[in-house]
Amino acid sequence: MKPASFEYFSPTTISEALDLLSQFGTTARALAGGQSLVPMMNFRLARPSHLIDLNRIPELSYVTVENGELRIGAMTRQREIERSAAVLEGWPLLKEATGYIGHVQIRNRGTVGGSLAHAYPASELPVAMCALDAVFVLRSQRGERLLKARELFVGPMTTVLEPEELLIEIRVPPLPARTGWAFQEISRRFGDFALMAVACLLTLDGAGAIQKASLAFTDSTPVRPESAEQRLVGKRPDRDLFSEVGRLAAAALNPDTDVHASAEYRREIAGVLARRALQQAAERAASFT
Numbered sequence: 095m096k097p098a099s100f101e102y103f104s105p106t107t108i109s110e111a112l113d114l115l116s117q118f119g120t121t122a123r124a125l126a127g128g129q130s131l132v133p134m135m136n137f138r139l140a141r142p143s144h145l146i147d148l149n150r151i152p153e154l155s156y157v158t159v160e161n162g163e164l165r166i167g168a169m170t171r172q173r174e175i176e177r178s179a180a181v182l183e184g185w186p187l188l189k190e191a192t193g194y195i196g197h198v199q200i201r202n203r204g205t206v207g208g209s210l211a212h213a214y215p216a217s218e219l220p221v222a223m224c225a226l227d228a229v230f231v232l233r234s235q236r237g238e239r240l241l242k243a244r245e246l247f248v249g250p251m252t253t254v255l256e257p258e259e260l261l262i263e264i265r266v267p268p269l270p271a272r273t274g275w276a277f278q279e280i281s282r283r284f285g286d287f288a289l290m291a292v293a294c295l296l297t298l299d300g301a302g303a304i305q306k307a308s309l310a311f312t313d314s315t316p317v318r319p320e321s322a323e324q325r326l327v328g329k330r331p332d333r334d335l336f337s338e339v340g341r342l343a344a345a346a347l348n349p350d351t352d353v354h355a356s357a358e359y360r361r362e363i364a365g366v367l368a369r370r371a372l373q374q375a376a377e378r379a380a381s382f383t
């Protein structure tokens with residue numbers, strides 16, 4: 095299939111891109127890495143009349159650390175995150191999660207912002223950003239707004255982004271001392287989309303008890319089962335506790351049945367993955383003490 099005809103624009107600044115999005119409204123679409131949008135256009139599942147290419151806007155591509163916070167420009171390629179020394183040192187969960195996205199060719203082209211804006215339910219970056227309590231910077235000609243990661247996603251491939259709005263930057267707060275991490279995923283073959291994935295962070299206090307826990311799962315939209323997280327706080331890391339919390343977290347999910355797996359199977363592996371992730375995160379956290 096070939097895409098329906100469209101007019102192509104190649105702005106070189108954010109402000110030019112926002113002008114174009116404001117001018118064309120719902121008939122326009124931003125083009126990032128094109129790894130999801132172009133196939134959708136070829137299948138005519140997306141038919142934008144105006145394509146606003148963000149690839150020639152250098153101010154959208156960077157990885158920096160400011161006041162201890164990680165800042166990622168929306169057009170940063172996924173592979174850059176995977177190879178960034180700053181990410182490895184301060185936010186290893188992000189590196190680990192990114193390594194599960196498709197294959198290296200996809201990550202060379204696909205962008206961090208594109209993956210988040212696309213909001214595909216089985217995607218790794220949305221759950222990693224939710225576990226990390228990231229903040230997203232959205233901008234339009236009308237101004238800028240900051241959203242907590244979980245506020246962006248409202249359903250499968252649906253976000254609160256307005257047609258004239260761009261995701262500009264992702265801000266990830268620093269991790270507390272003695273925080274371990276883990277990203278666990280099951281897919282049919284290496285590089286396939288996840289049947290289920292979980293991102294996990296666990297912070298231990300000086301006495302070795304759990305001070306803070308984050309668990310985020312791929313579901314129709316990323317889910318953080320708070321009662322499961324709270325069950326961990328104040329307790330010492332323990333395999334039985336992790337199994338119990340895994341079951342509790344899995345019960346809070348509402349996975350789909352599709353050609354790849356049933357909802358029951360997805361819920362079952364969510365519990366197993368959560369237990370494994372908690373165990374691994376606890377071991378990593380303990381190695382800092």
Ligand SMILES: Cc1cc2nc3c(=O)[nH]c(=O)nc-3n(C[C@H](O)[C@H](O)[C@H](O)COP(=O)(O)OP(=O)(O)OC[C@H]3O[C@@H](n4cnc5c(N)ncnc54)[C@H](O)[C@@H]3O)c2cc1C
Pocket residue numbers: 123124125126127128129130131132168169194195196197200203204205206207208209211212214216217218219255259260261262285286287288
């Ligand atoms: C074979 C294959 C395997 C893949 N496997 C995986 C996988 O395992 N896990 C995974 O997570 N992904 C996977 N992907 C998808 C890949 O990660 C894409 O890169 C990602 O989903 C979209 O990013 P992109 O930069 O290509 O965005 P595009 O395809 O260019 O855009 C996607 C959507 O986001 C919008 N958009 C892009 N940037 C912005 C912005 N800054 N502000 C507002 N809207 C924006 C676009 O308008 C479009 O609607 C795979 C893709 C392929 C082709």
